[in-house]
Amino acid sequence: MEQALSKMQEYNQRVKKLLPGGVHYNFNLPWEETPIHFVKAKKSRVWDMNGKEYLDLYARFGAFIVGHGNEEYNESLKETIDRVLSVSHFDLDAEALELIAQFIPSAEMIRFGLSGTEIVQNALRLARAYTGKNRFVRFIGHYHGNADNIMGGKPVNKEEPVPSDYKGDLKGTEGRAKDILENQSYLIPWNDDQVLEDLLIRKGDEIAAVIMEPVCVNGGSVMPAPEYLKKVRSLCDQYQVVLIFDEIITGFRMGIGGAQKEFGVTPDLTTLGKAIAGGGVPVSALAGKKEIMQLLVDKKVVHAGTFNGYPLGTAAVKSTLEMLSRNQGEAIVKMNKRATDIYQIMKAEADKVGLPLTIQGPCGCAAYHCTNKELENPSQYSFDIMSLDIILNTNLAKNGILVSSISRLYPNISLDQEDVDWFRSHVKQALEETKELY
Numbered sequence: 014m015e016q017a018l019s020k021m022q023e024y025n026q027r028v029k030k031l032l033p034g035g036v037h038y039n040f041n042l043p044w045e046e047t048p049i050h051f052v053k054a055k056k057s058r059v060w061d062m063n064g065k066e067y068l069d070l071y072a073r074f075g076a077f078i079v080g081h082g083n084e085e086y087n088e089s090l091k092e093t094i095d096r097v098l099s100v101s102h103f104d105l106d107a108e109a110l111e112l113i114a115q116f117i118p119s120a121e122m123i124r125f126g127l128s129g130t131e132i133v134q135n136a137l138r139l140a141r142a143y144t145g146k147n148r149f150v151r152f153i154g155h156y157h158g159n160a161d162n163i164m165g166g167k168p169v170n171k172e173e174p175v176p177s178d179y180k181g182d183l184k185g186t187e188g189r190a191k192d193i194l195e196n197q198s199y200l201i202p203w204n205d206d207q208v209l210e211d212l213l214i215r216k217g218d219e220i221a222a223v224i225m226e227p228v229c230v231n232g233g234s235v236m237p238a239p240e241y242l243k244k245v246r247s248l249c250d251q252y253q254v255v256l257i258f259d260e261i262i263t264g265f266r267m268g269i270g271g272a273q274k275e276f277g278v279t280p281d282l283t284t285l286g287k288a289i290a291g292g293g294v295p296v297s298a299l300a301g302k303k304e305i306m307q308l309l310v311d312k313k314v315v316h317a318g319t320f321n322g323y324p325l326g327t328a329a330v331k332s333t334l335e336m337l338s339r340n341q342g343e344a345i346v347k348m349n350k351r352a353t354d355i356y357q358i359m360k361a362e363a364d365k366v367g368l369p370l371t372i373q374g375p376c377g378c379a380a381y382h383c384t385n386k387e388l389e390n391p392s393q394y395s396f397d398i399m400s401l402d403i404i405l406n407t408n409l410a411k412n413g414i415l416v417s418s419i420s421r422l423y424p425n426i427s428l429d430q431e432d433v434d435w436f437r438s439h440v441k442q443a444l445e446e447t448k449e450l451y
């Protein structure tokens with residue numbers, strides 16, 4: 014006998030007729046094989062069309078740091094809608110920009126954009142204009158947006174293993190302009206300053222920029238090796254290369270000053286996005302040294318965008334950064350405390366069921382991996398580990414816990430003890446189901 018379709022299954026059939034794959038992106042969140050459509054959200058919980066409740070550690074790919082239904086945040090958006098919805102320059106610009114400059118060490122000047130993808134491209138353009146050189150260096154396992162010149166490709170050293178054949182790979186794509194990767198960038202292993210130095214010795218006069226996630230969250234939330242960032246900083250100085258930290262995830266999640274504050278290494282340019290505006294509306298930002306940003310003042314470099322600096326976005330930045338910074342960053346400290354509880358529970362329960370599990374990376378943007386050994390380099394993120402991580406991700410969703418792409422855990426500032434208890438009572442089943450396949 015045929016089973017009746019649930020409300021959401023019926024909805025999926027309808028939406029898939031027009032929406033490719035039933036989703037708005039190709040990030041292959043495993044629980045979106047059959048997309049979940051949401052109808053309601055409160056604090057850290059979301060409800061789907063069938064009435065099922067989830068703990069939301071997906072947080073819109075890490076953007077949503079303020080928690081659902083955050084009154085202070087929502088009020089600031091409502092006030093802006095009522096007052097001035099659409100102008101190019103707005104009376105909250107100064108406050109929002111001053112907050113960013115106060116917390117992000119490299120932010121001597123700042124421009125707003127909308128997406129991380131576009132702001133990364135603007136950073137590269139500025140670096141090329143500033144140095145008069147053409148190429149940039151990027152690293153295996155790092156992600157910098159949905160643009161032809163920066164996704165996937167072959168490393169300079171072809172022997173280097175690249176985890177590009179797994180199901181969730183979002184870094185390679187067909188249809189890009191021919192030779193664009195080879196002509197624009199060098200792809201090398203991260204966390205190995207010797208490889209970078211060798212490349213700069215050979216090609217330093219062609220290289221305008223080095224771009225990296227200072228913690229490689231997209232490659233499994235891998236921390237930089239001790240002193241690595243400092244070494245890269247000094248190599249960039251030596252070879253007149255612009256150092257770009259892509260802090261679109263780590264900015265405001267790894268503490269309010271991002272990874273650059275934590276590690277005491279100041280890049281020349283920083284790209285910010287996601288949590289900068291709380292996660293309810295899109296804002297990205299390019300922050301950097303005055304001397305480089307001066308090219309925008311002088312109009313030598315174009316930075317364009319119809320909606321750049323739109324009032325709702327600016328109000329959201331101001332509200333988010335005020336909340337995150339209040340009382341010496343109390344909100345982030347509390348968020349990290351709850352997140353730590355959750356990670357400890359996950360590890361302890363995994364041990365009980367005998368599933369190998371490591372949780373690594375900064376509290377605000379950690380990742381779990383189904384292995385006993387912490388990844389020290391994104392290149393170690395093997396197909397086998399990733400496959401299990403994806404299965405666990407799916408099982409977590411089945412059991413009421415949503416996590417982000419592959420294995421990422423994104424807490425928000427509304428997490429409370431009830432959420433920690435919910436996690437404890439729902440995670441075990443997901444771990445057991447994954448262990449059965451191990």
Ligand code: PLP
Pocket residue numbers: 074127128129130131133156157158159226231259260261262286287
């Ligand atoms: N840079 C990093 C480190 C990211 O994680 C992302 C998105 O996940 C981007 C850039 C691209 O940002 P967006 O998706 O807003 O274009």
